[in-house]
Amino acid sequence: MESCIKLANLYNVKLDDLVNHSEEETGIGVPPKGKFFFGSVVVGERGKIVIPKEARIVFNINAGDKLLILGDEERGLGIVHQRDLINFVGNMGLAMKDE
Structure with missing residues (x-):
């Protein structure tokens, strides 16, 4: 878990997006923290x-x-x-x- 948190911080993304984001479903890559595609x-x-x-x-x-x-x-x-x-x-x- 600590490694995942560090990776999320390193890539400036939310931990939930790092783990659960699906580029195939949304058609976009993992958005940076504070950026959203609704x-x-x-x-x-x-x-x-x-x-x-x-x-x-x-x-x-x-x-x-x-x-x-x-x-x-x-x-x-x-x-x-x-x-x-x-x-x-x-x-x-x-x-x-x-x-």
Whole structure:
């Protein structure tokens, strides 16, 4: 077990992914710690998507939360929880006061 933990740390992956990840099932290699592939979603006629349950749990997204959709024509779309952006901006203000 200790060797597995050391290997997971060495390769910067979660221990569970090191042991249980199946590249054949997911079509991707073992993701680094903190990086996720939650699968794909289908965009409905009105532009709605369903965020997978595992993603909602990992990122603490609940019904009624506000998410920001950001876009860059070269890099794609990003979804950010409004509270995270507010916290980020607040922390930037604190950092600027310290200078």
